[in-house]
Amino acid sequence: MNDTVSFGYEDVAPDEKTERVGAVFSNVAAKYDIMNDAMSGGMHRLWKDRFVARVKPQPGEAILDMAGGTGDIAFRMSERGAEVTVADINQDMLDVGMERALERGLTGLAWSCQNAEVLSYPSRIFDAYTIAFGIRNVTHIDRALAEAHRVLKFGGRFFCLEFSRVEWPGFKQAYDLYSHKLVPQLGKAIAGDEESYRYLVESIRRFPPMPEFERMIRAAGFTQTRVEPIMGGLVAIHSGWKT
Template identity: 55%
Template sequence: MSRDTHFGFQTVPDSEKQGRVDAVFDRVARRYDLMNDLMSGGLHRIWKDAMIAWLSPPRTGAGWSVLDVAGGTGDIAFRIAEAAPASEVTVLDINPNMLDVGQARARKRGLADRLTFVEGNAEDTGLPDGAFDAYTIAFGIRNVTHIDAALEEAYRVLKPGGRFMCLEFSQVEMPLLDRIYDLYSFNAIPAMGRIVAGDAESYRYLVESIRRFPDRETFADMIRDAGFSRVQWRALSGGIAVLHSGWRT
């Protein structure tokens, strides 16, 4: 019997969660950037820039390889490719619709020949051991069915000395701001989703999934349990989002 996993306000078996997540992103793929603007008030762009700044990709030197997971629309990959012109970036996403959006955007930006788009699961990428210098995942790990398995897979595909970096929404811990954020998240975001995309329920799930995700210290411990060392985190915008970093030994 499978272990139950909370999915929004429902409890569903692990065997069904991935299908539910896929259905959500099938519906919102074409409006994913707009969705992130709605959910973060546009701050996701600043947070992603902060992620790349902390990652600090090398501007010179060929062969620095990055795996960007759950990054189908290319937001992180584009930033890395522009910051490190000699880098090799592989974008992995389980959802083909998201990958289609990313590939189209890459062509428009003139980056199609510098990025590789791969359909795959964060829990079992099918990629070689020790193949990458860095592993990034932004706003994706909370939707993975087995987070511990995804972290172990991240460790496996990284080279010794490789960098793991995750950007994810988190729980606000500042008094008053937490209540304002909850009111905005559970009321305004689904309403905007209904108006803009004709889909309130997908947006409601995305808000609820944030509340189900482990707090920053618990998630840091999970990263350590996967084998990473020098694990650190940085709260952004009062804790609305958090960056976690770790190194493969």
């Protein structure tokens, strides 16, 4: 059994990864949304709109938005009438999200500090489980997927939005150059933190490619799994059902 996990391009002990990822998100929490706009040219907003459209949140549905941090996905689903619980392992990210919710006058959200690998919720209580740009930062992805499956009701649906690997020739090379060279510099200029954004770029490279991650979702017990690449695989929407 391999006793190390990836932290960017490094291989570290699982406990060390959990601690270091926590530090990364505590460092970037205050500037997280500004940096998302800067890094993606605002495209992340369109990706999130498309993601929530695929989830199809319904009024009264109980949805767990894991790694929901600053609330971007949760706000969209709450506006459609869903009863959303925003969970994140990082309290600093949750604090930013709760402040943003107050600014928008959104009071119907629940907020909870949770480890995706060991959720405190009973089994079979959520209609849907969403996680956007968070699964690659989990120490043991398989455990997080198993927990997602456990807390979903039968007939519940799993949706994950995550960066992947660009497959379009030409664009792949341009994106590699941009992400490795320019994103850390943006992090330095806007958030005062070059190293955290260097890790975030490296974590994308170490994340399983789309077919492999789909197999992991199936291995967790989900059926009717599907992968929807966006912009040649720059990001992808993964989904599955608990039957």
